[in-house]
Amino acid sequence: MKYLTGITLITLLFSPAWLYASQDFSSEIESRQAAFSAIEEYNEQIEDVLARSDSDWVLLEKRSVELVELSNSLIQLFPSGSAENSKAKESIWKNSDDFNKKLSVMQAHYSALEQGIKSKDKSAVEKALKQVNSTCRSCHRSYRSRW
Numbered sequence: 001m002k003y004l005t006g007i008t009l010i011t012l013l014f015s016p017a018w019l020y021a022s023q024d025f026s027s028e029i030e031s032r033q034a035a036f037s038a039i040e041e042y043n044e045q046i047e048d049v050l051a052r053s054d055s056d057w058v059l060l061e062k063r064s065v066e067l068v069e070l071s072n073s074l075i076q077l078f079p080s081g082s083a084e085n086s087k088a089k090e091s092i093w094k095n096s097d098d099f100n101k102k103l104s105v106m107q108a109h110y111s112a113l114e115q116g117i118k119s120k121d122k123s124a125v126e127k128a129l130k131q132v133n134s135t136c137r138s139c140h141r142s143y144r145s146r147w
């Protein structure tokens with residue numbers, strides 16, 4: 001009897017069903033949703049600051065550095081199989097090259113935004129912001145579920 005219980009336990013421990021059930025991506029999902037929310041908020045803040053005649057370049061620089069960090073952090077926050085309980089679509093992992101490319105295009109535009117802000121070049125900043133915003137739509141259309 002004791003022997004059988006041991007076998008059952010070992011079978012349970014190494015059975016694939018148990019392993020899958022143990023995969024919990026809630027912390028990655030929470031982190032990426034928080035990163036996207038912050039990205040959206042900082043983007044809007046930058047647009048507001050730019051619309052003023054006396055732009056606060058110190059705040060702009062702070063936000064742009066944070067946006068570069070946030071956008072760089074996303075690549076690690078989409079582990080394969082983490083669609084459940086999130087708005088990420090399964091197609092992310094079927095087309096991972098395309099998804100990762102879209103992420104890196106966003107990162108590149110945020111780097112351009114940061115450079116533009118460092119050199120206080122308003123038109124370069126506006127251009128980079130426009131390009132960044134086009135990456136949101138293009139990725140959401142393919143990879144974010146609406147429900």
Ligand code: HEC
Nearest residue numbers: 033036037040086087088102103106132135136139143144
């Ligand atoms: C490469 C793909 C990609 C790009 C680029 C992208 N997003 Fe997303 N975004 C996603 C995915 C996928 C989700 C769903 C994440 C989830 O639910 O786990 C999402 C979710 C969001 C959310 C909802 C977060 C929440 O709390 O549920 C916001 C807000 C958001 N994105 C804003 C933006 C903005 C603003 C940009 C552009 C500056 C952007 N995203 C660029 C893929 C992308």
